[in-house]
Amino acid sequence: MTKVLDPSLLPQASLWSRSWLSHRRKRQCVPWLYVAPATLLFTALMLFPMVTVLRYSLMDGAIAKKDSSFVGIRNYLEVVADPIFWQAAAQTLYFTVVSVIFHLVIGLAFAQLLNSDRVDPAIRGVLRVLFILPWLYTAVIIAIIWRLLLDPNGVVNSVLMTLHIIDFKVEWFSSPGTALQAVTFANIWAGYPLYMVSLLAALQGISKELYEAAELDGANSIQSFVHITVPQLMPVIVSIALLDFIWTLQVFPLVWMTTGGGPIHATEMLSTYTYKLAFSSYKFSLASASAVLILAMSMSVTLVYIKYQKAR
Amino acid sequence: MSALTQLRAAAAAAAMWALCSGVAFAQTTIEFIQWWEPEMLAGSLRRIMDDFEKANPDIKVTLVSGPYATTHDQIVVGAASGTLSDVVGLDGSWVNGLAKQGAITSLDALMDQTHYDRSQIADIVKVDGHAVMLPLATFVYPLFVNLDIAHQAGVDAVPTDRSAFAAAAKKMTDAGKNQYGWVLPLSLQNPGGIQNDVMSWVWASGQSMLKDGKPDLETPAITDTFTFLKSLQAAGVISPGIFAKREQEKVEEFANGRVGMMIDSLAHINLIRQRNPNLKFGISAIPAVDGFTSKRGLPYAAWGIGIADDSQHKAEAWKLVQYLMSPEVNGRLVSLANAFPGNKNAKPDFSKTDPLFAEAFKIYQTGYLANQFTGLPVAEDLMREMTIELQKMFDGRQSAQAAAANTQKQWLMDFSKN
Numbered sequence: 001m002t003k004v005l006d007p008s009l010l011p012q013a014s015l016w017s018r019s020w021l022s023h024r025r026k027r028q029c030v031p032w033l034y035v036a037p038a039t040l041l042f043t044a045l046m047l048f049p050m051v052t053v054l055r056y057s058l059m060d061g062a063i064a065k066k067d068s069s070f071v072g073i074r075n076y077l078e079v080v081a082d083p084i085f086w087q088a089a090a091q092t093l094y095f096t097v098v099s100v101i102f103h104l105v106i107g108l109a110f111a112q113l114l115n116s117d118r119v120d121p122a123i124r125g126v127l128r129v130l131f132i133l134p135w136l137y138t139a140v141i142i143a144i145i146w147r148l149l150l151d152p153n154g155v156v157n158s159v160l161m162t163l164h165i166i167d168f169k170v171e172w173f174s175s176p177g178t179a180l181q182a183v184t185f186a187n188i189w190a191g192y193p194l195y196m197v198s199l200l201a202a203l204q205g206i207s208k209e210l211y212e213a214a215e216l217d218g219a220n221s222i223q224s225f226v227h228i229t230v231p232q233l234m235p236v237i238v239s240i241a242l243l244d245f246i247w248t249l250q251v252f253p254l255v256w257m258t259t260g261g262g263p264i265h266a267t268e269m270l271s272t273y274t275y276k277l278a279f280s281s282y283k284f285s286l287a288s289a290s291a292v293l294i295l296a297m298s299m300s301v302t303l304v305y306i307k308y309q310k311a312r
Numbered sequence: 313m314s315a316l317t318q319l320r321a322a323a324a325a326a327a328m329w330a331l332c333s334g335v336a337f338a339q340t341t342i343e344f345i346q347w348w349e350p351e352m353l354a355g356s357l358r359r360i361m362d363d364f365e366k367a368n369p370d371i372k373v374t375l376v377s378g379p380y381a382t383t384h385d386q387i388v389v390g391a392a393s394g395t396l397s398d399v400v401g402l403d404g405s406w407v408n409g410l411a412k413q414g415a416i417t418s419l420d421a422l423m424d425q426t427h428y429d430r431s432q433i434a435d436i437v438k439v440d441g442h443a444v445m446l447p448l449a450t451f452v453y454p455l456f457v458n459l460d461i462a463h464q465a466g467v468d469a470v471p472t473d474r475s476a477f478a479a480a481a482k483k484m485t486d487a488g489k490n491q492y493g494w495v496l497p498l499s500l501q502n503p504g505g506i507q508n509d510v511m512s513w514v515w516a517s518g519q520s521m522l523k524d525g526k527p528d529l530e531t532p533a534i535t536d537t538f539t540f541l542k543s544l545q546a547a548g549v550i551s552p553g554i555f556a557k558r559e560q561e562k563v564e565e566f567a568n569g570r571v572g573m574m575i576d577s578l579a580h581i582n583l584i585r586q587r588n589p590n591l592k593f594g595i596s597a598i599p600a601v602d603g604f605t606s607k608r609g610l611p612y613a614a615w616g617i618g619i620a621d622d623s624q625h626k627a628e629a630w631k632l633v634q635y636l637m638s639p640e641v642n643g644r645l646v647s648l649a650n651a652f653p654g655n656k657n658a659k660p661d662f663s664k665t666d667p668l669f670a671e672a673f674k675i676y677q678t679g680y681l682a683n684q685f686t687g688l689p690v691a692e693d694l695m696r697e698m699t700i701e702l703q704k705m706f707d708g709r710q711s712a713q714a715a716a717a718n719t720q721k722q723w724l725m726d727f728s729k730n
Binding site for chain 2: 065
């Protein structure tokens with residue numbers, strides 16, 4: 001310690017101090033360097049487009065006019081005054097809620113089947129492959145498959161007519177009365193495997209001792225399911241249902257490729273409504289306002305998800 | 313010589329070589345966005361570009377190709393972000409919006425500077441008085457008739473008027489065999505069915521949907537056409553699934569022998585032959601109203617060409633446009649694309665193509681090209697609005713008159729805003 005205070009050693013001490021400071025600074029920079037790539041990507045791919053869309057939504061004739069100007073919330077007022085927007089919002093909600101419910105029910109049923117010891121392991125292996133197939137297809141392929149199946153001259157009508165369930169060719173995607181249900185059905189078919197895989201993993205994590213204890217207490221299979229399986233799966237169910245709700249809210253390709261939002265707006269979703277505003281009507285400001293409103297809806301569900309995750 | 317000296321010498325030599333080669337081979341690269349390359353024989357458009365590059369060694373052309381459905385979106389987004397290709401493939405229904413957006417430039421100055429002979433072009437598309445698009449290739453939409461179905465149904469002559477068409481469609485329909493007289497695609501995904509399969513009936517009779525450039529739909533010409541279409545639906549002669557059907561399904565149904573007649577692009581003749589080599593079919597002009605004897609309008613789609621307003625190489629881009637529009641190259645290109653030329657002096661060679669093209673050329677020469685959506689503001693939106701009103705009519709929610717009146721109301725609003 002005395003040596004450090006020796007004046008003859010001061011220059012070296014100062015040098016050491018500078019080097020130490022430099023080293024300290026470097027160490028301070030390290031975490032920033034680690035997060036820099038992600039921050040850059042987030043800024044370029046998420047923040048910049050979001051801010052741009054927000055800016056467009058507050059302007060008049062964005063993109064379409066070279067001299068567009070700030071108009072405040074006028075575009076938002078115009079969008080919410082359009083009855084088609086509210087029709088699209090209601091149909092999007094229906095499409096999303098029904099899809100999420102059926103994804104969960106079908107996913108859970110198949111997961112239970114695949115987790116059951118009563119089914120032969122070889123059959124379970126085959127079923128596992130078959131059940132997961134819809135997940136492997138892209139939205140375009142799914143749309144083509146269902147367009148072919150639900151064509152008035154397609155397989156579904158043929159089977160239903162052979163079984164005398166219907167006596168005329170139902171125009172599933174083409175009739176205003178059935179189009180929304182048909183699109184929702186196709187989306188349910190496409191989306192349940194995510195639930196199935198997640199819930200199967202969760203089911204396999206439930207201790208068998210719990211079921212054995214319940215059996216000793218005289219619980220039947222329904223009681224075991226309600227009081228053991230469901231509570232044990234609940235964290236996974238809530239997480240996945242919230243994520244599915246957010247994703248389904250934004251579904252575009254499947255609806256666009258099957259019905260284009262028709263007939264007569266019968267399958268108009270907020271996504272197709274926004275797309276048409278932008279690329280058919282060239283009303284990019286209104287499309288941006290509509291997109292921001294969809295973002296706000298998705299954000300509100302995202303906040304619930306984040307709150308739930310934190311609570312866990 | 314030390315290693316350092318050797319390194320320096322090599323670097324200097326490399327710099328000199330780069331400098332010299334840069335001077336000797338200074339090239340301007342221009343981009344050309346279009347949806348045509350995937351629709352033509354593999355490599356054929358690239359070969360035309362290679363020939364252009366040989367004739368213009370200082371210009372290199374990069375083709376940016378994609379399907380029709382996404383090209384429009386790419387062009388709109390490219391124009392907004394300032395990254396639009398120099399030369400732009402255009403559809404007539406996009407032109408007004410893109411010109412108003414400032415995405416495509418006026419060709420007038422370029423034509424004036426090069427003393428371009430405008431008279432050789434079949435139809436220069438203008439917006440606000442400025443030339444913005446030249447039609448490179450034209451695809452007419454005649455009536456396709458399945459000759460086997462017609463023969464079996466006892467239809468001896470191809471229908472030339474609406475009454476004959478309705479009667480023929482009825483005879484050809486056999487719902488028990490999934491066979492129908494006609495096919496009508498009215499999907500909202502792509503509302504092109506309005507111009508190709510609905511308004512074509514109006515134009516074929518020499519009638520119009522516009523008056524002084526404004527919508528004029530509450531006329532007998534339009535309401536009679538709507539009523540005629542409704543009567544076909546009521547008679548059960550249209551293949552089911554109208555509201556979700558797109559052009560590709562229309563063509564597939566015809567190629568599979570499930571419909572007797574369809575209105576379609578000549579460009580699909582090869583596709584139909586590939587899908588069903590045994591299908592016997594012919595083409596004719598679209599039937600007109602009964603008793604009509606004048607020249608018939610032929611609906612068409614065009615491969616148009618324009619230049620991006622933001623292009624830094626407008627002179628080079630114009631050279632490419634001129635090259636493609638020249639009689640020789642235009643004739644060669646349309647022969648490859650099975651289309652009709654945009655240059656009046658071009659002589660397409662149909663000797664190696666399907667005999668039906670020669671037949672179509674005769675129909676083309678006896679009629680006139682008609683597509684009133686070309687150059688209209690928000691043309692795709694106009695078609696979509698009419699599609700919805702027609703869907704309501706077919707669904708029994710409104711009359712033909714109400715469909716025309718409601719469309720007129722919406723179109724007037726669109727015209728006033730754009």
